Structures are given as structure tokens and as C-alpha cells.
Amino acid sequence: MRQQEPFLNYWSLPGTLVRQGESLEDAAYRIMAEKIKVNNLYLEQLYTFGGPQRDPRESLDSYGVRYLSVSYFALVRFEEAELIADRVAGIAWYPIKQVPQLAFDHNEILAYGHRRLKNKLEYSPVAFDVLPETFTLNDLYQLYTTVLGENFSDYSNFRARLLKLGFLCDTGIKVSRGAGRPASLYKFDAEAFAPLKDKPLVFI
Template sequence: MPGRTQKKLVDSAPQRILADFKVGVDNVIFSVDTDQNRLLVLLVMRHEEPCIGQWSLPGTLVRQGESLEDAAYRVLSEKIRVENLYLEQLYTFGGPDRDPREASTSYGVRYLSVSHFALVRYVEAELIADGVSGIAWYPMHQVPKLAFDHNQILEYGYRRLRNKLEYSPVAFEVLPELFTLNDLYQLYTTVLGDNFSDYSNFRSRLLKLGFLQDTGVKVSRGAGRPATLYRFDANAFAPFKDKPLVFI
């Protein structure tokens, strides 16, 4: 009978123990060294188990009564002093066995990481070494094997950064208030690679969009012709804010 068959299936199902979770945040903090055209990520060396002595992303467990965003900002404030930054939630990583501490508990405590993506101005950033064995900016192509699943989190953050550059004005978060078009182009090539676009097409595309304000001021760098300084105009950009705009 249908009713008995259903009851038998339910009764034979194994008992499932609900997972007990601890929640942390891990911040992928990027910056661009525009002088040397390097994309950098901030790493800290762990000073306690698990993974003591390994480089990792700056992170913390969320405190009681603390929001995820507040925890992410707390990590930033404990590791770096900077006036201007961009921060957004990235992704939640919660696969089994992503943290060695899960195996040391008899009740199977799971460790979730709600990762965040941050972008800061390199010349303004002051690193704070309190409470860590080491802290450093690492060029993306020199990042070592990181603790936990932080290489995976970093790769996810790098993809987000590339997408952000193509579809949002996030680049202006790390440029000075006044910049040349070549400054902007160099930032894009540093993150996206030299072959993403030639300078002529990049310049034409950006100027047509109309949210770069010509200041009328020119600056001389090297032997070339003086270059015009521009300013990002947030009001002129407002009509594009919720549109699938492609900058490049």
C-alpha cells in the first residue's frame, strides 16, 4: 500500500545530525601599485594553530552580536590604516573539511567563511603588524600556498575585481582625485593584462561615456607632450549606475 511504503522509506532513512556552525570572515584586500604596475593582495602570517606559520588572508571569527559587515571592517581596521576603501561581500565558502578544526571536534563543528572583497589605495595604506607574525603586500603572481582554502577565495576575489573593472567605476577608488588617461589605462592593464585593449580604443570609449571631467590642467611626465588631468564625475555617471555598462 502507498501509505506503508512511504512510512518504510521514512523509517529507514538514517538519522541526520544538524551541523553546528562557526562563522568567520576572510577579506581579499587588493591594491594597485601604480608606480610599478603591480596588482597586490594583503596577506598575514598565522601565529597560532591551525596552519601556524602559513600565509593567509586577513580574517576573524564573528563575535556575538556582531554583523558580518562589522566583522569585515574590524579585520580591515586591525590590519590596515587607510582613508578610502571599497568593500563588498564576495561569497560564502562552507565546504566540509575546509578548516582543520572541524576534525578535532566530536560534534563536527563546521567553519563557514563569508568572504569580502576590498580595494584600497596603495600609497595611502599603512599596514599594522600587531597580533600577527608577519603582514605584507604580495604581487598576485607571487602568492604562495595559503592556509585553509584561501587560494580558492583569492582566485574568486580576483575574478570579481576583473569584472568590477569592466562594469563599474571601482578603478576610481584607487586612483588619486586627479589622474591622466594613461594612469587609468595602466591600472587596467595591471589588473587585466596588456592585451585587454589598445590605448586608442580605451581612450575613445571612456571619453564618449562622458563621466570623465577635463580639468583643463596639464602635467608633464618625461619627454612626451603634457597630459591632461581628469576627474571622475559621479553625477555624470549616475545614469549608468544600474545599467550593464561595459567600460572597455
């Protein structure tokens, strides 16, 4: 929650100015560390947003200053992530479908990041950076449906496609959850995936 103009009392994405001698990536990690406690964090540069008039302060500056935002997206395991509430600003999680009107062009940034994540799930093993070391196929399916929507694929086809790719390793361990039959725990086999890394793949 912004505590100053412009966009006083609007929600915004977390951001920071880059310090002297600091890389963009280090600045992104720093601001995340100030807002969230988490052990496993996947961070990737998204895009540079620099359209004219994206910040109202530009029109007030007589020197023609422009405000650029180099955006990153991060993936965390929600149940392991703890927001850091401080005395300066409110901070909150929002489901993607319930995000309000944000400050600046942050709704555009968020939408762009969501599209990028959808695309990455289709061709890369990024999902395994978020899942625990061992997981059920239903855990994996739930992650995909959370990002891609409920109708992206039925579970049977999803399961068959992922197992056919050959880099999910059955640990031989089963886990019981609820009234259903025990489910097998799998691991992502990085060595089995390595020869496929530079080949065009469709995960879903």
C-alpha cells in the first residue's frame, strides 16, 4: 500500500531504487528479502517497462526525467512464504483474479508476468523450482491448473504426457491424503532432463 503521492493509498508491486554498485538482480533479491521470508526463491528478469507518461512525476520534471522499471517475477512455495509486515506500509497477497486497480502501470506488468509464467510452464521445467523435492502428480497438476486455469487439460492426459517425457522418477514411496488410495511420490530427475534441455518440448 503506497503511503505517498503519486497514487496515495493504492496497492502497488514491491519495488526499489538500485543502489550504487548494486546489480539489478541483487536489487530484486534485496527488495524481496525486505517483503517476504522464504528459503527457496526462483527469480527471473521479466521485461523493462518505459512507456512515456507511465509515471505522473515525469510531467512535473523540467529536465525530462523518465522513470523505467526493470521487472522480475519470483516463484515461491506459498505455504513456506511469510510476508514481512513493517511499520511503513501494508503488504498482502492477492489472488490473480482479485487484484484491484494498482498504481502506475503495475496491472500491465502483472498481466505480462502472468502470461510469461503460463508460457514457461508449457516449455520448461520451471514448476519443479516451486514444488517440494518429492511430490505427487496431483500436486503438479494443481500447480498447473492454478496458473493456466481449470480447463487446460484433464488429469489423465496430463499424467500420461508428463510420464512419457521420462524425467519424472517414481521414488517408490506412497502417501495417503484423504479417503482416496495412496499416491506415488515423484522427483524431478535433472540428469534425465539434461539431454532434452535445448530441444523443443511441450510439457502440457
